[in-house]
Amino acid sequence: MQSTRRDFLATAATAAGAAAAGDLGARAQEEEHTHDHTHQAVPSDLALRVKSLESLLVEKGLVDRAALDSLIDTYEHKVGPRNGAQVVARAWADPAYKQRLLMDSDKAIAELGFGGQQGEHMVVVENTPAVHNMVVCTLCSCYPWPVLGLPPVWYKSAAYRSRSVIDPRGVLREFGLELPDDVEVRVWDSTAELRYLVLPERPAGTDGLSEDALAALVTRDAMIGVAKVRAPREGGAA
């Protein structure tokens, strides 16, 4: 194991120089991303290293450039939280579907055409007036890709991974959500290959809405469990 660590120092050291935000450095990261990405004007050391690696792997026949493009396109344009929002809206609109969703999440999600990579074993957990569910992966970054897409930086950050289990209410407060003590905050740590989707509470005043209109209210954060879904008059689609 010692030699492995030394090897790492050798390869990781070059990567270390680049300007990308540290997992820990949430403050630095925010600073970086609220600026105008001027650091992109000149290709970073990392950009060059990755370009060189890709050329090498293509040259050796280890990767197919069209496959890389297709994977990136999939997660940039096809798979994302709008999928999960459709699942939630269907559950709100159709009580029988909701039952199936809670009992056999994989099958019910597949009814809407979603599933697969990093969502092979889905567990849908329902928020109620008595229980508020919230999802984390303290050990890495496990997240239900087929319904939410790839995770945001904050979900993968040291701050979220470390604090969600010991101080979930403090984390929720930072997202603007204050819950009374008589509500159970139930945190799901994604330690296995189970992937969790929070079924948020349907907001009041949405009785007449179509499934599409309901889906438009559902946010990614509500399906991770760090927010509630707000009614339209509260600006729910924001």
Place this chain on the structure above:
Amino acid sequence: MNGVHDMGGMQDMGPVQEEKNEPVFHHPWEGRVFAITRSMSAWRKWNLDALRHQRELIPPAEYLRMSYYEIWLAGLLELSVKHGLVTRAEIESGMPTAGSAKLTPTLTAEKVPPLVAHGTPASRDVAVAPQFQTGQRVRARNINPVGHTRLPRYARGKLGTVERDHGVFVFPDTDAHFLGEKPQHVYSVRFAARELWGEQAKPKDTVVIAMWDDYLEPA
């Protein structure tokens, strides 16, 4: 391994900062690293558990300072070299070793949609008896392996209740080290927040952790 990746319960990591309208990838190279990693895994020289463990082996100070996809890149390079797909000299030069054979990529563009749609299930359709029953009180074992484990430190030695049996899955502690899949049951185990953190936690709050048979003992 009691590494820095095992972050649950650590403090002073700063506030959680959400970025408005966050892009999927912040730089094009991040997307390339993501896609290259998926493609290289398709050679099946390693499994997901080994990949996770390789990232955990990044020295702690480096791990904390690196961005997410830098960690992915470092893990990918190490595994690719370790399993003979590339050499360090090739990575340095960006050129294949003279005279080396050109392979045919395993993951081609037309195989991407089925890969995305079906994934790689970690469940196993084998008859393995569960060691624990729903509703049973259990204790998470106090183990400190130097290899890979998905039993977080903050849960070790703590009492919880089996809430649900999810069936049989590959066991990461052996799989990560190519010592076999050792399929066994995975359960949702619910712990009172006060059991984990003491009186500072709110009395009703709980944490549910997915646990394999080998992580548990009867309470």
